[in-house]
Each structure stands twice: as structure tokens, then as C-alpha cells.
Amino acid sequence: MLLKSFTFQGTVIEIVQDDITKQDTEAIVNAANSYLKHGGGVAAAIVRAGGEEIQRESDEYVKTHGPVPVSQVAVTKAGRLKAKYVLHVVGPRWGEGNEHEKLYMAVQNVLKKAEELSLSSISIPAISSGIFGFPKDQCAEVFCRAIRDFLEEHQNTSLKLVRLCNIDEETSKIFLSVFEKYWR
Template identity: 40%
Template sequence: MQPRMQVLQGDITTLEVDVIVNAANSSLLGGGGVDGAIHRAAGPELLKACQQVRQQQGECPPGHSVITTAGNLRAKAVIHTVGPVWHGGGEHEARLLEDAYRNSLLLAEANGYTSIAFPAISTGVYGYPKPAAAEIAVNTVSAHLIRRPQLQQVLFVCFDAETAHLYQHLLTQQGEESAK
């Protein structure tokens, strides 16, 4: 049996999962990093869907998530979540990052999806320290999966080997602790 949480190093836009998560900015209209890559790969349909969401509800604040179609991606949908900008840890960044992961998971479940792929939210231009962000991601997803069985596969998709190693180490450590 395959573990429900796995780490991959690669391009999140190429995955065939129900949902990929976009580390979006609050405008939802594309940007740099993974956000720009997802928008480019998905094509103009994704931008149009994001514009509609923005017209209906305005900007998406940190910690919140919205769902759209996936355009040209192999995924069925894209969940856009806004992580916090790192300001040293004193402005509720950890709680906002937990909320971004948790709200994405809840939104995927609410739409009947069973597989989801996450990038390392807030660790690019938003400056969140990668080790702390990885720990929040793994702990938040793990706690969620214990209580809620709907999601069968959660992938942490890392752009580089350093980040993939951080996530893999945390998952291995967590597996060892749960085996005790």
C-alpha cells in the first residue's frame, strides 16, 4: 500500500492529480515562481476563471483558498491559496501558513477530490524559512489526514533537491515516531 503523503521533486504543472495547489498572491491574477508557472501551463482559461472569482469576492487574503478550473493542466482543478509573507515570525505567519494548507485540504474534500499536490507555499519570494514551512506543511496535512479519510494521496512537490530532502526527512521522522 502506498503512503498517503509522498514527496516528489519536479514540476507540479505536469502531474495528473485531482487538484494542484497554487501558491497564489492575493490578486489571484498570476505572478512569479510556481504561481506564474501554473498560469503559463494552464493557459488563458485559468486567468479568466481567477478574474471571475476576484469579481465575485475580491482579493484572497493570506490563509484563504479558492478553487477554479484547471485550464490546460492535467489536474481537474486548481486551488489557489495565499500564504503569508515572512516578517520574522511575529505576525501570525505560522497560523496563516497552517490555514493555507488546511483550507486547501477542506476545499478539495468539499469538491469530492481524493488527490492533491502542494508546492512549498510561501518559501519563494514570500521568504518563509524552508525548514519551518516544511514542518508546518507536513504536520498540518498529517493531522488532517488522521481525522479525515477522504483524501487518498497528498503530494508535496518540491522544485529543488534541498526542499525535497527537508520534506522527505520530516515524513520519515514522522513514520518512525508513529511506529513506536
């Protein structure tokens, strides 16, 4: 369910309450751990909906490149999902130090990877706000700043739709509230 959309320099930012695995964007983002073991939360839902090939490709990525560092992105195909790609980003755990900057870089790196892949649309969940414990309001504020900064720096971006997609009402409403407050 679309809660609200905002437009900045030709790119639409949507706040959506829905299942990220059902999005029709070119890529969806998985809030991953460094070993890309998709055992819980959004990650498990993505593998359940998209198929075990996502986990197999993730395992192969880690075997080849090593664990994914915090704030960095690994890309796999999306299996049976509507999306073409899953961008697996490792967000910070609350309490590890420098969390705001690490989350900011995670969001920036997701958007940069989407740009590298010439994608026009992406769906992103509230990275680190689940089992990693990042406070949802602060998470939304970091997202707001990171997306605005990216769009200001990449005025000719291929990205025409950035969908902030969370399944739960609480997170969706917090993102809506923060974006209404800070997005100008």
C-alpha cells in the first residue's frame, strides 16, 4: 500500500507498506549479514519467495570474494521474484560504533550499485532496523539524508523510482513521518 510519494529532480521516492518480495521493481534490497546466510527476517522471506538459487549464488559470492563488509553490497539474481536482482547490503548492528555513518554508506552504496547496473527502480527495506537493532526513527532520518545526497550528486541518475518498502505498519509510519518532516 502506497502511503506517500515524494519527487526530487525527476526521481520518485515512495513510502510503501508491503511485502518486498512482491515488488515489481528491477531490484530489491536484502538487509544481509556478512556471510549472506539468509536465515531470518527479510533475507529468509526473499529466499522463500525467490528460491534456493539466491542462497546458492550468495554462498558462491562469499566463497569467491569473502564475507561482505559492513556498508558494502553483493549482487545476485532474483530467482522467481519479479525483480531482476537482489542487492544484499550489510548494515551496521546497533552498538558496534559509528552506526549512523555506516548506515548512510550502506544506503549510498545500494543506490550507487543500482546506478552501476543502470536500474530505473529499486525497493529498499529499513536496513539494520530489525534484528540489528537500529532505532527506526534514526534509520529513517539516515535514509532521508542518504537518498537526498545521492540524488543531488547524481542528477542524471538512471533511478526513477526508489521505493522504501517495509511490511510492518510501525516502520512504514515512522518512515512516512520522518520523510514528511525532513523531505523538502
